[in-house]
Amino acid sequence: MKAETNTRSLSAAEIDEINAELPHYEDKSAVSIEALKIVQKHRGWISDDSLVAIAEYLKISPAQLEGVATFYNLIYRRPVGKNVIHVCDSVSCWMLGSDRLSEKLCRHLNVKPGEMSQDGEYTVLPIVCLGACDRAPVAMVNGELRPDLTDNIVKELLGE
Amino acid sequence: MATMDRPLTQNIRTGRAFATLEDYRKTGGYEGLKKTLADLKPKDVQQWVKDAGLRGRGGAGFSTGLKWSLVPIDQAPAQPRYLVINADEMEPGTFKDRLLLEKDPHQLLEGIVIAAYAIQAQTAYIFLRAEYRLAAERLTRAMQEARAAHYIGAHILDSDFSLEIHLHTSAGRYICGEESALLNALEGKRATPRPKPPFAVVSGLWGRPTVVNNVETLCNVPHILRHGADWYKGLGRGADAGTKLFGASGRVKKPGLWELPMGTPIREILEDHADGMKDGYRLRGFLPGGASTDFLLPEHLDVPMEFDTVAKAGSRMGTGTIIVLDDKTCPVQMVLNLERFFAQESCGWCTPCRDGLPWTVTLLQDIVEGRGRPEDLDTLSRLTRMLGPGNTFCALAPGAMEPLQSALKYFREDFERYIFQNRTLKEAV
Numbered sequence: 001m002k003a004e005t006n007t008r009s010l011s012a013a014e015i016d017e018i019n020a021e022l023p024h025y026e027d028k029s030a031v032s033i034e035a036l037k038i039v040q041k042h043r044g045w046i047s048d049d050s051l052v053a054i055a056e057y058l059k060i061s062p063a064q065l066e067g068v069a070t071f072y073n074l075i076y077r078r079p080v081g082k083n084v085i086h087v088c089d090s091v092s093c094w095m096l097g098s099d100r101l102s103e104k105l106c107r108h109l110n111v112k113p114g115e116m117s118q119d120g121e122y123t124v125l126p127i128v129c130l131g132a133c134d135r136a137p138v139a140m141v142n143g144e145l146r147p148d149l150t151d152n153i154v155k156e157l158l159g160e
Numbered sequence: 161m162a163t164m165d166r167p168l169t170q171n172i173r174t175g176r177a178f179a180t181l182e183d184y185r186k187t188g189g190y191e192g193l194k195k196t197l198a199d200l201k202p203k204d205v206q207q208w209v210k211d212a213g214l215r216g217r218g219g220a221g222f223s224t225g226l227k228w229s230l231v232p233i234d235q236a237p238a239q240p241r242y243l244v245i246n247a248d249e250m251e252p253g254t255f256k257d258r259l260l261l262e263k264d265p266h267q268l269l270e271g272i273v274i275a276a277y278a279i280q281a282q283t284a285y286i287f288l289r290a291e292y293r294l295a296a297e298r299l300t301r302a303m304q305e306a307r308a309a310h311y312i313g314a315h316i317l318d319s320d321f322s323l324e325i326h327l328h329t330s331a332g333r334y335i336c337g338e339e340s341a342l343l344n345a346l347e348g349k350r351a352t353p354r355p356k357p358p359f360a361v362v363s364g365l366w367g368r369p370t371v372v373n374n375v376e377t378l379c380n381v382p383h384i385l386r387h388g389a390d391w392y393k394g395l396g397r398g399a400d401a402g403t404k405l406f407g408a409s410g411r412v413k414k415p416g417l418w419e420l421p422m423g424t425p426i427r428e429i430l431e432d433h434a435d436g437m438k439d440g441y442r443l444r445g446f447l448p449g450g451a452s453t454d455f456l457l458p459e460h461l462d463v464p465m466e467f468d469t470v471a472k473a474g475s476r477m478g479t480g481t482i483i484v485l486d487d488k489t490c491p492v493q494m495v496l497n498l499e500r501f502f503a504q505e506s507c508g509w510c511t512p513c514r515d516g517l518p519w520t521v522t523l524l525q526d527i528v529e530g531r532g533r534p535e536d537l538d539t540l541s542r543l544t545r546m547l548g549p550g551n552t553f554c555a556l557a558p559g560a561m562e563p564l565q566s567a568l569k570y571f572r573e574d575f576e577r578y579i580f581q582n583r584t585l586k587e588a589v
Contacts, residue, residue, distance in 0.1 A: 024326040025348075026240075026366045032348035033331050037290075071350040071507075072331030074290050086291075090252035091451055092409040094497045095489050128334060128501060129252035129451075130291055133409035133481070134416045143293050 007049040010057055014039055018057065029060045032068050036075050045076040073127070081116045081123040085157060086140040090129035098137040101153045102126065108154045122158075165395070166403055166419040167383040168376070172263040178298055181305040184266035190311055192385035196274050197319040200385075202233060205278035209381065211389035213401035218246055218337075218374030219449060219478045221467040224381075230361040231279040231369045242370040243276045243284040245378060246342060250289055250334045252451035252501055253483040256405040257375040259417055261288070261295035264379075265302035269325070271378030273312060274385055276323045279371050284325045287342055290332050299327055334505035338554050339372045340364075341507065352509040353554035376405060398423030400466040408434040410484030411441045417481070420465075427461035429482065441486040445570060449478020451498050452559030454566035455485070474566065491571040492578060495564055496524040502560035510553035516543055517560060532579040541568060 010018070021034045035054045040046055046054075046069055055062040069075045087093075087102040102113070106124050109117045116123050132138045135147030141157055149156055164170075170187055171179035184190070196205055210225025231241060245268070249257040260268060268286075276284050288296055303325060306312045314322045333351050335341045340354035343365050364370025380402055384392045393401040400422035406429050407417040413435035420429065426448065430436070437443055445455045448465070454475035456463070463473045470477040485491060503517035520543050523536050544565040547557040568575065 024328075027347075030346065030348040033345065034328075037329070037331060067350050068348065072333050074332040089497075090501055091483055091494065091497050092253050095410055095486075095494070127291075127332075128505065129250060129254070131249050131255040131258045131289070133253050133255050133483075134407065136409060136415070140291060143291075145291075145294070 007043070007047055008053055010039065010053050011042065014042055015057070028058050029064075031058060032060065032065055033072065033075075036065075036069055036072075040075060044082075045079050078114075079116060080125075081121050083122050083142055085122060085124045086127035086130075087124065088128070088130045088136070088138050088140075089126040092129070092133035093137040096136045098149075101137055101149055101151070104151070105153050105157065108158075108160075164387075164391075165421075167387075167395075168260065168267070168379050168403060168405065169264075169419040171267065172259070178262060179264045179266065181266055181302070181309065184264065184270075188386055189266055189382070190270055190309075192382035193270050193273055193311065194317060196277055196385050197317050197321060202278050202280055203229075205274060205385070208389055209278070209384055212384045212392040213389075213396075214377065214380055214384060214392070215400065215467060216374055217376035217380070217404065217479075219251070219452075219476070221477070224373065224377055227361060227371060227373075228275070228278050230359070231371060232362065233280045233369075240283065240366075240368045241279055241281040242365045242368055243272065243279060243281040244342065244346065244365065244370055244372045245272060245284065245286045245375060246337060246339070246372050247286055247288040247292070247295070247375045248330055248337045248342065249292070249375070250332075250337055251479055252498070253409055253447065254407075254450045254479040254481045255409075256407055256417055256479060256481055258292060258295060259405065260375055260379050261292060262298055265295075265298045266306065267379050267382060268299075268375055269302055269306050269311065271381040272325060273316065273323055274381050275371070275373060275378055277321050279369070281371070282323060284323060285346055285365075286325065286327045287336070287346060288327060288329050289336075290329050296327060296329055303327070333507075334501075335507045335554075335556060338556065341554070342372060343370065350507070352507045355553075396422040396466070398464050398466050399468060404465070404480050406433075406465060407481035408484060409481070410446075411438045411486040411489075412436065412484055413438055423464040423466045423469075425462050425464050426456075426482070429465065430461065430484070434484075437484075437486060441488060443484065444487045444489075445485040445491070447483040447485075447563060448475050449480050449482070451483070451501065452476075452555075452562055453478040454562045455491075455570055456566075457570055476562070490528075490574060491567050492524065492574050493528055495567045496521065496528060498563050499524060499560060502556065506556060512547050512552045513554075513557035513560075516547045517557060519543065520547075520560075520564065527575060527578045530578065532575075534579055536579065537568065537572075537575055540564065544568070 017038045018035045021031045052062050055065040111117050137149045138147045206225050206228045214224045215221040336345045336351045338353050341351040345351040360370045395402050409415045418433045445457050447453050499520050503521045506513045508514045544561040547561050549558045
């Protein structure tokens with residue numbers, strides 16, 4: 001989240017990365033999801049300004065892109081903490097106590113699911129099955145899988 | 161020849177992070193592709209795979225060779241055709257494609273090139289779920305190795321056949337696993353399913369003929385081309401051909417994944433491979449192939465894992481990864497967890513699914529929180545029919561109804577106990 005940059009236009013780095021995806025597809029609008037992910041990687045989340053900037057670059061309407069951005073679970077339309085922790089809440093993890101562990105983590109960080117911690121460091125979000133059910137319960141911290149969680153989840157995920 | 165018995169996982173070894181190109185070649189890797197390009201016409205490859213009896217491993221079990229043969233490849237003028245690899249493994253309780261993607265990426269790539277040749281596709285997309293980051297890294301590396309060795313790119317192994325493979329990582333939504341929704345996602349749209357017909361094999365990605373195959377399905381292909389259809393058929397123990405990755409999660413002693421012959425009895429998977437239930441727990445039931453399959457009971461343990469037999473027992477083999485229900489987990493709460501997932505992941509396109517699934521969740525929530533009424537069970541039964549096959553735009557809601565309808569049948573007393581004894585959530589835990 002670099003407040004100093006002009007969020008209404010795309011940076012040179014963002015444009016380069018989006019352009020690299022263009023030749024893979026038959027038309028420009030197909031790059032919508034990749035473009036959202038690229039800009040989110042640079043800015044942490046997709047603000048209204050970012051959304052309009054991407055739509056203008058791909059020559060599609062902001063409404064169409066908003067429909068796409070709000071459809072997918074991993075595009076954030078609200079600010080998130082520097083570290084995003086996704087705790088799996090699907091069936092195998094749930095059976096092995098993931099809801100209790102998630103509550104414990106939220107209580108420690110003093111946040112509700114989806115909320116950013118006061119210091120801007122953490123956001124905890126539920127996520128659907130991460131495909132590691134033999135290592136349940138599992139979470140993902142900044143995209144990295146963290147399996148075999150126990151009641152020591154705070155230490156296991158935050159190292160505290 | 162132990163590895164001949166388990167072709168899919170022969171390169172997955174303890175102490176080895178993943179199979180490199182060199183590792184993969186050592187066990188005959190890319191020999192199937194060489195043979196394909198040197199000796200076989202596209203229609204021959206289709207026939208081999210049809211003869212081998214390979215059925216789709218994504219859950220539906222459609223004949224792979226037959227699917228390929230539906231693609232128009234002879235018409236003039238030639239038009240682009242696409243192969244899309246469904247690596248969007250998001251069915252709760254399913255973790256089999258992750259293993260194949262992370263541990264032996266070249267096996268998938270060889271399968272892709274052979275399949276693309278069989279349908280004469282010039283471009284292939286691997287549609288990978290966003291969360292499989294390690295798989296993305298290993299695939300990217302393997303694609304570079306394969307390109308350098310002329311297994312992908314222009315004029316593969318000096319033949320007339322050329323193929324580009326692109327890796328597309330998703331942004332997360334269960335419905336992307338539905339073939340036509342996946343194509344919309346690849347086109348950069350909301351992943352709502354498309355009306356069928358037309359089917360993707362005729363009009364798919366950007367309106368072009370497109371085959372969508374699951375990761376595990378394609379991983380079987382190189383072995384069929386290398387060793388032949390008869391060998392492949394001989395791997396199965398019953399009606400279905402080949403081997404499959406079977407898994408178990410929940411309160412078993414050793415949750416995991418094992419490559420076993422098609423037709424392996426469920427008892428063998430749960431008792432021999434998963435080593436039975438954890439101490440202090442008893443088996444109450446199980447979902448044989450992921451969240452969208454009907455419950456089966458301990459009395460079904462001797463059912464062999466093959467498509468038609470599991471169907472006859474009243475469920476589906478689905479993805480072959482078993483979710484185990486133990487005697488200390490409440491089946492009503494388990495179904496509530498499953499229905500919450502389906503309600504959240506519904507794309508919202510058709511009314512029965514968009515409105516019916518949240519309604520289902522509300523009723524189940526009321527029941528487990530002590531507000532259930534006797535007529536709620538009838539309403540839930542009615543919902544399983546109204547959201548069942550034929551009433552919705554795609555298979556998401558009918559899949560969601562499978563664990564519910566079988567839970568109402570097998571665990572009715574658990575529902576009734578909440579309602580009639582006004583048992584609250586607290587007491588149940």
